[in-house]
Amino acid sequence: MNARTPWSAERAKAIIAGHRHLRGALLPILHALQEEFGCIDEPAIPLLAQEMNLSRADVHGVVSFYHEFRRTRPGRHTIRVCRAEACQSLRAEDLIDHIRRHLGVDLGGTTADDAFTLEPVFCLGNCALGPAIMVDDTLHGRVDAARFDAIAAATLAQERAR
Amino acid sequence: MNGQLVTVYVPRDAAALSVGADAVAAAIRAEAKARNLPLRIVRNGSRGMLWLEPLVEVQTQTGRVAYGPVTPEAVPGLFAAGFLEGGAHPLGHGLTEAIPYLAKQERLTFARCGIVDPLSVEDYRRHGGFRGLERALAMRPAEIVAAVTESGLRGRGGAGFPTGIKWKTVLDAAGPEKFVCCNADEGDSGTFADRMIMEGDPFCLIEGMTIAAVAVGAAQGYIYIRSEYPHAIATMRAAIKLAYAEAWLGDGIHGTAHRFHLEVRVGAGAYICGEETSMLESLEGKRGVVRAKPPVPALEGLFGKPTVVNNVLSLTSVPIILDKGAGYYRDFGVGRSRGTLAFQLAGNIRRGGIVEKAFGVTLRELLYDFGGGTLSGRPIRAVQAGGPLGAYLPPSLFNLPKDYEAFAAQEAMVGHGGIVVFDDSVDMARQARFAMEFCAIESCGKCTPCRIGAVRGVEVIDRIIAGREVEANLTLLQDLCEVMTDGSLCAMGGMTPIPVRSALKHFPEDFTRTPAPLAAE
Numbered sequence: 139m140n141a142r143t144p145w146s147a148e149r150a151k152a153i154i155a156g157h158r159h160l161r162g163a164l165l166p167i168l169h170a171l172q173e174e175f176g177c178i179d180e181p182a183i184p185l186l187a188q189e190m191n192l193s194r195a196d197v198h199g200v201v202s203f204y205h206e207f208r209r210t211r212p213g214r215h216t217i218r219v220c221r222a223e224a225c226q227s228l229r230a231e232d233l234i235d236h237i238r239r240h241l242g243v244d245l246g247g248t249t250a251d252d253a254f255t256l257e258p259v260f261c262l263g264n265c266a267l268g269p270a271i272m273v274d275d276t277l278h279g280r281v282d283a284a285r286f287d288a289i290a291a292a293t294l295a296q297e298r299a300r
Numbered sequence: 301m302n303g304q305l306v307t308v309y310v311p312r313d314a315a316a317l318s319v320g321a322d323a324v325a326a327a328i329r330a331e332a333k334a335r336n337l338p339l340r341i342v343r344n345g346s347r348g349m350l351w352l353e354p355l356v357e358v359q360t361q362t363g364r365v366a367y368g369p370v371t372p373e374a375v376p377g378l379f380a381a382g383f384l385e386g387g388a389h390p391l392g393h394g395l396t397e398a399i400p401y402l403a404k405q406e407r408l409t410f411a412r413c414g415i416v417d418p419l420s421v422e423d424y425r426r427h428g429g430f431r432g433l434e435r436a437l438a439m440r441p442a443e444i445v446a447a448v449t450e451s452g453l454r455g456r457g458g459a460g461f462p463t464g465i466k467w468k469t470v471l472d473a474a475g476p477e478k479f480v481c482c483n484a485d486e487g488d489s490g491t492f493a494d495r496m497i498m499e500g501d502p503f504c505l506i507e508g509m510t511i512a513a514v515a516v517g518a519a520q521g522y523i524y525i526r527s528e529y530p531h532a533i534a535t536m537r538a539a540i541k542l543a544y545a546e547a548w549l550g551d552g553i554h555g556t557a558h559r560f561h562l563e564v565r566v567g568a569g570a571y572i573c574g575e576e577t578s579m580l581e582s583l584e585g586k587r588g589v590v591r592a593k594p595p596v597p598a599l600e601g602l603f604g605k606p607t608v609v610n611n612v613l614s615l616t617s618v619p620i621i622l623d624k625g626a627g628y629y630r631d632f633g634v635g636r637s638r639g640t641l642a643f644q645l646a647g648n649i650r651r652g653g654i655v656e657k658a659f660g661v662t663l664r665e666l667l668y669d670f671g672g673g674t675l676s677g678r679p680i681r682a683v684q685a686g687g688p689l690g691a692y693l694p695p696s697l698f699n700l701p702k703d704y705e706a707f708a709a710q711e712a713m714v715g716h717g718g719i720v721v722f723d724d725s726v727d728m729a730r731q732a733r734f735a736m737e738f739c740a741i742e743s744c745g746k747c748t749p750c751r752i753g754a755v756r757g758v759e760v761i762d763r764i765i766a767g768r769e770v771e772a773n774l775t776l777l778q779d780l781c782e783v784m785t786d787g788s789l790c791a792m793g794g795m796t797p798i799p800v801r802s803a804l805k806h807f808p809e810d811f812t813r814t815p816a817p818l819a820a821e
């Protein structure tokens with residue numbers, strides 16, 4: 139389940155303060171901000187620049203370099219589907235087509251009901267049990283169309299039970 | 301511990317979890333409770349026989365007995381068959397150690413993985429853990445470095461650089477401050493050995509890094525783990541905490557004056573951050589743009605200080621070298637490839653997993669004797685060895701022994717030991733296209749041949765696939781590959797041509813097909 143707390147400068151400052159003692163603190167701080175807010179909000183850039191004594195361009199450069207840092211809030215759950223060679227050998231492309239049709243989104247998109255954001259990933263380290271996907275922090279192996287539908291349904295059912 | 305309590309092992313390895321290990325553990329616990337049978341469940345790492353996961357083991361008088369792949373639904377039947385005493389069952393495989401896949405291996409680096417409780421220092425010690433470090437603490441730094449050099453250990457991250465020579469450079473470098481950085485970015489498709497050992501035997505990495513620190517005089521270390529590995533991150537962090545609590549890390553390691561502090565840092569989804577200088581930039585909190593070498597990281601690494609950068613498998617091979625001696629390790633292997641490598645069988649393979657063997661084992665043995673051919677049951681047409689920058693090899697080369705030099709002679713690479721299998725439904729032109737696409741997406745952007753060349757590469761291959769001016773475009777593709785090979789700063793742009801050219805060389809027919817008429821779908 140993704141955290142999607144609305145932006146709070148105060149909260150962001152506290153997070154920055156909690157990590158500033160680290161050497162090379164910017165990545166750990168960006169991870170912590172994204173964990174709290176679900177993405178790196180626009181006001182985070184000038185705030186980080188000011189707090190870390192960097193230029194805005196520097197901060198923006200770092201945020202945009204890494205595929206993982208998002209600029210907009212994701213859906214409630216992130217589905218990362220492996221596109222790398224070992225999963226390709228087991229027809230991951232067919233699975234991805236199925237997932238796109240099933241959810242009605244493209245890679246990088248979020249479903250209309252905000253339930254799922256679908257992201258491509260290059261290898262999840264589960265290459266002997268592909269095709270692999272990761273839903274939030276839960277890894278799944280040997281995923282086919284039917285198993286995907288069951289996993290997506292179970293994710294929503296769990297959410298309702300909570 | 302309680303003598304009559306039966307111990308059942310259910311892996312906590314991410315691959316095992318991906319096919320339901322948690323649900324199996326819960327089912328075993330529930331069934332035991334219902335039957336009023338007290339038992340102890342240990343969540344171990346994986347034995348590396350991934351097609352059998354979840355692989356449940358029961359400790360019996362004669363040894364550990366294996367069952368797998370176990371589903372929650374199969375659990376009541378296992379109890380009924382008396383699996384707690386090692387009883388026969390269709391999912392049973394007898395003694396784990398006697399399963400041929402495992403029995404035929406030479407497990408040095410992975411000796412404890414899947415056997416111990418990954419988060420028990422006591423269990424680690426019981427299985428020989430920290431003996432290498434204890435030895436190292438009693439040696440002079442130069443002696444430690446000499447032992448690693450003599451062992452013949454070469455970097456397992458891909459480049460195969462002698463580890464001892466790298467350490468000597470750092471040891472000889474001046475400076476009050478030095479670092480040891482573990483490269484756990486493991487971005488290559490088809491590789492998972494770093495992940496498995498971090499989840500299954502995390503103290504082994506801590507021990508290897510501490511030995512490196514003592515050897516070169518470093519007081520601070522970082523493990524850079526890719527964010528796609530949440531389980532490995534959690535396990536390493538928990539293990540580090542335990543190691544501090546028992547004085548295997550921190551100030552005054554194991555009652556000596558040595559100091560070593562260790563921290564996990566998390567990547568952010570950039571393949572290039574596995575390249576060592578990009579990783580150092582990332583650790584410094586910057587964009588992961590590759591640095592020009594020289595200076596080498598051993599002299600000017602993290603924050604400009606002398607730094608050891610080693611792969612997880614290089615560092616986890618160090619404890620046994622110090623414990624059993626350089627000669628013991630060196631006696632495995634062939635030519636200038638000494639010791640063992642944890643090969644990873646991945647993709648369309650029936651028995652995928654970890655096969656730790658001495659160098660010299662052939663692809664054929666790995667693919668058929670261990671791997672059992674494809675999962676689909678169709679013939680193997682190609683394997684990609686050594687990750688996304690590695691060559692695609694046809695069956696005519698399967699007699700090639702796994703050896704750095706023998707592979708290099710075929711313009712191929714052993715790399716991190718990953719082997720991805722494809723059956724005869726593979727379209728090699730598409731695979732070549734993917735190699736270029738991957739480079740275009742993951743390029744750090746510093747140099748033009750890589751950044752722009754890869755984008756052009758995708759376009760050219762698209763034209764070839766579409767059957768447009770095939771001859772001219774094939775020539776263009778060869779030229780492009782040459783420019784990328786010669787003009788790139790690092791192996792990302794410099795080696796992307798390898799999978800492309802090997803596909804062209806060994807599977808030319810896939811590039812000259814008349815395109816299928818547009819299908820209805």
Ligand SMILES: Cc1cc2nc3c(=O)[nH]c(=O)nc-3n(C[C@H](O)[C@H](O)[C@H](O)COP(=O)(O)O)c2cc1C
Nearest residue numbers: 455456457483485486487574575576610611614791
């Ligand atoms: C594009 C690229 C990606 C790399 N990815 C990794 C990686 O994920 N893990 C790794 O250990 N080495 C990787 N390397 C190799 C490292 O640059 C470096 O050689 C290695 O970490 C040194 O450690 P070793 O001597 O123990 O192998 C990569 C190199 C390149 C060019």
Ligand code: SF4
Nearest residue numbers: 744746747750790793
């Ligand atoms: S070859 Fe590519 S990844 Fe390597 S430095 Fe050049 S642009 Fe960056």
Ligand code: FES
Nearest residue numbers: 220225262264265
């Ligand atoms: S290639 Fe898909 S998990 Fe590794």
Ligand code: FES
Nearest residue numbers: 747749750788793
């Ligand atoms: S990167 Fe500079 S050329 Fe490919």
